[in-house]
Amino acid sequence: MLPHPRSQIVVSLCLLGLCLLTCGCGQVSRPAASQAADREIRARIARIREAILAKSTAGIIASATADWTFAGADGTPIDRAAFITRTEALFARVRTIESLETQVDRISWTSRVAAEVEITQTMVRTEPAADSGAEIRLRLRYRERHTWVHTNEGWRVQRVSFIGQPERTILAHP
Numbered sequence: 056m057l058p059h060p061r062s063q064i065v066v067s068l069c070l071l072g073l074c075l076l077t078c079g080c081g082q083v084s085r086p087a088a089s090q091a092a093d094r095e096i097r098a099r100i101a102r103i104r105e106a107i108l109a110k111s112t113a114g115i116i117a118s119a120t121a122d123w124t125f126a127g128a129d130g131t132p133i134d135r136a137a138f139i140t141r142t143e144a145l146f147a148r149v150r151t152i153e154s155l156e157t158q159v160d161r162i163s164w165t166s167r168v169a170a171e172v173e174i175t176q177t178m179v180r181t182e183p184a185a186d187s188g189a190e191i192r193l194r195l196r197y198r199e200r201h202t203w204v205h206t207n208e209g210w211r212v213q214r215v216s217f218i219g220q221p222e223r224t225i226l227a228h229p
Contacts, residue, residue: 201215
């Protein structure tokens with residue numbers, strides 16, 4: 056006796072569903088050229104790192120979208136103009152940036168044209184102490200979450216926000 060045609064359809068649909076789940080097809084699709092997208096985002100992050108080392112505010116936002124926003128440790132978002140003012144004042148105060156390590160911790164594709172990226176940066180710099188003005192050397196370690204979107208100009212960062220509070224450690228002068 057042959058199985059009922061409806062039973063065959065149900066079994067076929069169940070097998071298809073199982074196949075989709077086990078193949079990962081139920082997840083958000085990565086960009087078609089995900090390796091190229093990954094490389095482009097990492098390359099842009101490397102350029103942002105170089106801009107920080109050069110104390111170039113313009114270089115930092117060169118890979119940003121027009122509606123780019125930044126939220127520091129207090130969580131308050133600021134626009135591009137406020138970021139430029141804030142960062143130029145910071146760079147004027149920082150005497151030297153000895154080193155900056157930038158590690159891409161995670162890239163998660165939220166759609167074919169968007170990704171959430173988490174990075175950790177560790178910087179050693181010298182600057183005047185807020186209370187005495189004496190030069191201090193410190194290590195800053197901070198984590199950021201970025202939203203990257205694909206545009207006509209390639210991958211651009213749309214949003215940057217701190218994850219938690221930066222770690223500040225005063226170091227001895229060499």
